[in-house]
Amino acid sequence: MSSNSVIDLKGKEFLLIGGLTVSVALLAAFFPDLGSNGEGAVDWISIPLVGFPIITAGIMLAFASQENRSRRKMLSSPVRLATFVFSLIPLAISTALFFDWLIAVNWDLSYNEYALESQYAWIDSIGVSWHVGMDGLSFPMVWLTTFLVPVTILTTWDEKDGATYHPLLLMMGGALIGVFVSLDLFLFYVFWELTLIPMFFLILKWGGKDRRYASQKFFIYTFCASVIMLLGLITLYFMIPEGSGEGYGTITGRTFDMKAILSYAAAENLGDGVFLGMGMQQVLFWMLMLGFLVKLPAVPFHTWLPDAHVQAPTGGSMLLAGVMLKMGAYGMLRLPVALFPDALIEFQDWVMIIGLVSLVWGSVVCLGQTNLKRMVAYSSVSHMGVILLGIASMQPLGYDAALFMMFAHGIISPMLFAVCGSFKHHYHSMEIGSMRGMAKFSPYLAVYMMFGWMASLGLPLLAGFVAELMIMIAYWPVYGWWILLPGFVLAVTAAYYLWSMQRTIFEGGDEGQPPESMLGETPPDISLHENIGMFILAVFTVIFGIFPFIALGMMGDWSTAFFEGVFKLGGI
């Protein structure tokens, strides 16, 4: 009776293992059933990519979080191993889907067509269905997420309280994939908000000194913006004519089905008129954009990001910068741009200005930062501005650039944050200038820092360069000499990155100057796990830098189809 928990402590390992087994069994049992969509094909998305990580992580969390501290410590090593193994499953599946190992997938789709699509009835009364699918826009992001989760787990292997930390990362990954695969506005929004919760906990429980403020700011800021977006979505919902059939509400007669809405909007837009008329397009465009701009984040809605990043644990930062920011860009391309192309054309310059301001402001502010992680966070703001420029360029090339930027930044920025995390972890200081000559003590860390910094400042043959080059190409014909500003940013980016390296890993004389926070101890180099994690990231940065066509082929097909399907001739 006096026990503080309903479940007896002793049987918990069994429950844990049992729960996992049950979830795996569920996966296997439902596969032929739940797993088959209308055409009898196997559903590779719903359970394997989305459900599995969330459910397994949820079960592990539910059990691990009930334990007291010492038992959690004991549990953490089997749990994180399990988490790591489980996180490899989605990665294997998404990789296999790309290489057609499981089934032949046609990624060369026309606009508003999706591969591996499946739809199940869910909330029929208001026209919500569980509708998932992938196309050239979402698949790279899905792969990126499946890739980053195991890498993040590996990199932050030694994070304290691993029994709950690593499952949270896995859960976050599942929710993020959910965002990218959902083809139903309601489902999309559900996952969109669901991603906040694991992140909130990651910051709150594993964060730095100001984690209380940062976690709340992160949550509230993005939540505020997304409710405005939700209002836009609901308004849109009632503007699509009633219909019947799968996905249409039995009570409202409308549908939240993204595919149906997109095809209706495209038909209207490509016809004589304008979908909903210009006035309404503009309003809805900005309502949706607001949610995505904050998530992106674009200046002036960016201030949550540095706070969140600086306080977040390394793994949280890696996923936050790697995938979560891209949700904004993804959403923009998926919804407002696709639905309201005329509004985009009308506000092309505004989108460009926001992008440009983010780009320039982010990089200039970077130069004034003294905290390594804060600097990297602002550099993310700057890089995300590039995506807006791509969208504003109104060219498939620009869209490809934006997509590739999302992808490349998704590989590079986790590395940057992993480096920052290692600084924090091993030197207990992220103040630029508080140390000198760290390359002497931590050659590996110095190498990864150098590599990540160089990749981020757009060194050719590393992933970041392709997108920057393409964005400049797409930008010039539309905006001409404004290109000097992105050019200026290229130089400033190099300046703050090099300057920060000069004042951390370089200099210091023959003895080196460890930070005061080391209290006179010799700083260690990074651990094996960090090393492996960053090495994997580095390898992929190089691979996608030298062979960008691996990802760009799919993206290019998508953007071509997108332009054919969305924009009217002579529209610009």
Next chain:
Amino acid sequence: MSGSGIIEYAVLIPLMPILAFPVILFLGKMFNGTPSWVKNVKEGGLIALTVMGAVLILSILLIKENLHHGSADHIFNWLTSSWWDSDTGAIQKKVFGVGIYIDHLTVMLLFVASFLCFLINVFSIGYMNTDPINDNRNHRFYAEFVLFCSGMLGMVLADSFLWLFIFWEIMGLCSYLLIGFYYERPSAAYAAKKAFLTTRVGDVFLVIGLVMLWNLFDGHLDYSYVFNPENIQAVDQGALQIALGMMFVGAVGKSAQFPLHVWLPDAMEGPTPVSALIHAATMVNAGLYLVARMFPFFAEAELGALSDVAIIIAIIGGITAVMAALIAFVQMDLKKVLAYSTMSQLAYIFTGLGSALWLANNGYDDLAKFAMGASLFHLFNHAMAKGMLFMASGSVIHEMHHAHHEVAHHDDHDDDHFDAQSMENMGGLASRMPITATAMLVGSMSIIGIPFIGGFWSKEGIISSAWQVALKEPIFIFPALLILIGAGMTGFYMSRMWFMTFAGKPKTEVAEHVHEQTPWIPIPLVTLTFMTLFAIVLAFMHSGHWLGDFDNGHYTSDLVHGAADEMHHVFANDDPFLLLLTYVAIGLSLVLGPSLAMALYGGRLDEGQKAKPWIQWAINLSSKVRRSSHFDNSAWAESSFAKSLHKRLHFDDWYDAAMMKIVVGFANLSALFDSKIIDGAIKGIESSSQGASRKIRLLTTGSARDYIMMAALGTLAIFLMLWGVA
């Protein structure tokens, strides 16, 4: 031009070093300190050398096949995207390919690059591996070294401006890494950053230029498309001119020309092989290569449409030539003199290229090809000579270090601030380092343009070409005059360097103990000495003709006729103006400059010291000149101009001030603004809502009477509103 034969393997030339990069890095990390790794593999040096040897062989095979006509090979499509025409709705595929493009320009630079990379690799094994300061980090040097070679070779072989830029940036990275090789020295870390940032400024413009070019040429950056005369004539010539001007800014940065020259002298913080390879012989030539690559645009564009760019190129060259030479007058650091000399000589080539481009654009095709040939020949000569000079200076510095250690060891000299690179500590080394002294002498003569030796042939060509243009375009008189003056100045500072180092009596005890003893080092010095002297053969082979026309140029193997032609052309030109010019130039560079230097810095060696006979004459001559002239330059040395020369004409100060005060100051302000105003607004909303919350909760007074009163007031309000609506 489609690929067949050896060109199919050309891709290996940049690929092998780039693959060697991780291999050396990881092996080095693994076997660091293992005796066999140090002794048998030279800490990775031999791996690099093997690779570079293979590259050299492959390059020579490739060169052999392409001596007469170029060829090209498409390897794969790097990335594909599309462009949407909003009027027709047509979506056009845009392909960025990867390929190899070889013409005479490529061939020449490929040789320069692979040859020098190989030789400097040999030199490095001698230089780096015997320096205790480099223990356990030479693998890093060799890894970065091969990566750099890959960048240089790749840039030369690339078949489009895009890939040129990509490899260009890789070289930039390696330059950064290698300058900062001794990262623990603040000066090296600073210099590395400065080099990267300064070139980055140029690169930004280069990118913009490329983007403009891409747009002009309908989504193409590959040479085979953009050099097509029809395509060139089809584009807006004004826009093309701006694009080329933008690209030129990139070249200015990379080749350390005014006003982006400040990084090169500081780059000497890197190990000497790096200075030799990157900052003298290869990477700094990238800018020249880029400008030379633009030649077809000028040749095929509308007459005179692009001449403004050509003039700007020449003027920048002229200014830099004189400015760098001036600063070189006062430098005491051996390597810095060479650095300024590099800047100055590169500036010559720029002026030559400017002239060539102007001539090409204004329809003087033959003159243009001559000028282009001369410029590129000078590039060749300069690369060989300067590479050698740097290696020789490295040899001097290295031996000075050794000697310093010896001396300090014997005498308990606790002199940590001894500067092994300062010429004030040298002197009289001619007898103690015969090979080095010889190499340096030949190299200096080549750079000065002493008749018949190396650079003379090309330098004359550049000066005469510049004056040729000046006759047609008055504004060109300015650069032409500058480089003519510069010729004399070159004569002065190169001689000054040589005499201060090798002639006279040793100025310090250390200099007395110097011996030439390190293995590996002499090999490249000797090779390059012969290479420099060999330039006369190349000149007689009319390599200018061959170089000046990238695809169809030809050379002659009939040396006798070639020699006659060349001698006639140079020393007995039919054009009296050019003839006069030649002799003025020779007079300045051969007589005026060196004699001034001799008068100031010449002198006999120590008693009993005897230099090799082919050096001794110069020493004897200098002591004679000095004794006979009694030239006193102290007034000049005290002048404020000299002081500002010591301060490198204040450019560095101004740039640093601009960077630290304006840019960083602005950035700090921005950061403050960001956290106080933008984020402050968010925080303000929060705190004001908290305040509102407190106020609104104060209305809940706790007294039920107030509650009832509020309810009554609410009732009243409801009445009023209902009333109003009804």
Next chain:
Amino acid sequence: MIDPSWVSGLAAILFTLGLWGAFHRKNAIVVLMCIELMLNAVNLQFVAAATHWGDVTGWVYAIFAVAIAASEVAIGLAIFLSIYGQQETISLDEVNLLKH
């Protein structure tokens, strides 16, 4: 017979008085009386309206209202007693432990 509208007017006045008293007086008992006053106004109104419409339901309503008033008083007094036992005051202004 008195015109029902007069009665309605009286009810309105009573109601207003009751409401005014409810928030003007401090003593809980007096406030309770004021509430009774309001309920009495309701009763009057119902009776008057029933007469006006000639409908018995109004009277039934009135009787129910009386019952409601009575139970309200009962409960009210009980609660007041308990607070008086505790704080020795039934001044509504002094019972303000819970606020904001």
Next chain:
Amino acid sequence: MIEPFSPEFWKVLAPETVLLLGLIAVFVIPNLGNTTFRIPLTKIQVPWFLGGRRFRLTGAAHLPGLIGCATLLGSLLLLVIGQFDGSFKVETIGTGELVLFRIDEFARLFEMIFLSAVFLASMASLDRVPATIYEETDELEEMYNNRRQADLYILMLTVAVGMCMVALAQDLFVLFVGLELASLATYVLVAFHKETKAGAEAGVKYFITGSVASGIGLYGLSLLYLEFGSLQLNDLAAGWSESGVLAIIALGLVLVGFGFKVSAAPFHFAAPDAYAGANSPVAGVLATASKAMGIIGLIRVLVVVALPNTEGSAVWVYTLAALSVITMTWGNIAALGSKNPKRMLAYSSVAHAGYMMAALTAVGAWRWGHISAPANYANVVIAAVLFHLVVLVAFKLGAFLVLGLLEMEGGASRLSALSGLGRRDPLIAACMFIFMLALAGVPPLAGFMSKFLVVAGIVSTGVGDITTSRGDLLIGDLHWVWWLALALFINSAISVFYYLRIGVVMFLEPPEEGRRKPLPYGVSIRMTIWFCVCATIFLGVSGDFLIDMCHKAAESLNLV
């Protein structure tokens, strides 16, 4: 039409009958004892059983609770079974012209809300007012004895009966009588902890303010009667379009009466005090069932009566819109800085009232002005409100129950009482966090679904069918109620701040001094919390059947 007290009557009102029987049982059974009654003038002692020394079985302290819960559960089960076994049909109960009750989906749904809320609160109270004494003080002994338990459950059952009456009533006066029955019982419930200062004070304030409000409402009813000569909903609705000023005044007064029940600003002032002083399960009932009761009143008066089938008839839309915006903003802003979790929840419940009133405004807008929304939209909006009320029982009550669990070991009136909960009892903390997220409207929880539906309802009216009638749309073409949806969302965004703060306090801050021990166990309160959590998640993830139910209920109002 079924005559009252006919056999048919008892059959159709079986759940309510069970409640009444249970009420009597709670009255009688705990009082069974060994007393005898001497027949006067004789010496015959007849066992009388009421009073005296209680039997061991009937005197057991937990008995009243069990009877009460069993009654509520039985009644609830009867309701649910009746609803789902297919035998359900709409019945009216009355005599002659007068209709007293109408048993339709709407009424049944509300009864389910009421009964489940009261049932959960009663379940939780089984622990909250423990049957066994764990502290040896006279006062507590007094408090936890059998009699006191019986009182509590008598009141609970009375509340339930009154509320059911409100749900069924077809005559405004009957409705009001039911409302008074429930209200009077809640006054006592709030003051149940008369021994503590806060409890008694809360009771006083709630009673005074509530009485005034119901007095105002009753006066409004009397005016309505004066105007129409009847308080039958049908008659009022039929006659509304020809009514005069008196009707509008009456409407305003009635609005105040119900406004107090839903705790709309500025009639909400007593609510935070009452919630803070009452024990938590009771506060939970106030925030859910009692509020739902007020909403029934609003729907009956505003939507059923004052919304006749002609355009431009809903004169109250602007009033209600203003009221709703003020209410939600006031509630949220006030909750922002509140350091007392119970007061915070009270303010949040004020805000929730504002959301529902905004939805009702949309219904009114459907019959007001130039809007051309399809007729069935009103049903969608009302369904949304009903859904909100149902799920509110899960997470609002759940949140109060967690506070109740904390009250078992001390107070729960400071935010710091929650601190360290994540460490002390992760499960309960997780539950609390889920409730908070649900209140904030974070998907995929029930709170999101309900807020989503409410906004969807408002927007549906705001958008109407302008898309089919007009080509080029501007923002001005939307009906102004659309802006209410915006206000609602902005408010719910503000609200995240204070909901999240609870989470932060629970998971981040160290426990208070003296609160380091594990929480008291309390099987039944934990079970109810668990039930609430499951319902919160389940209804959020798959609320389809509930939406259908609510929609059917809304349709049974026959608005269209």
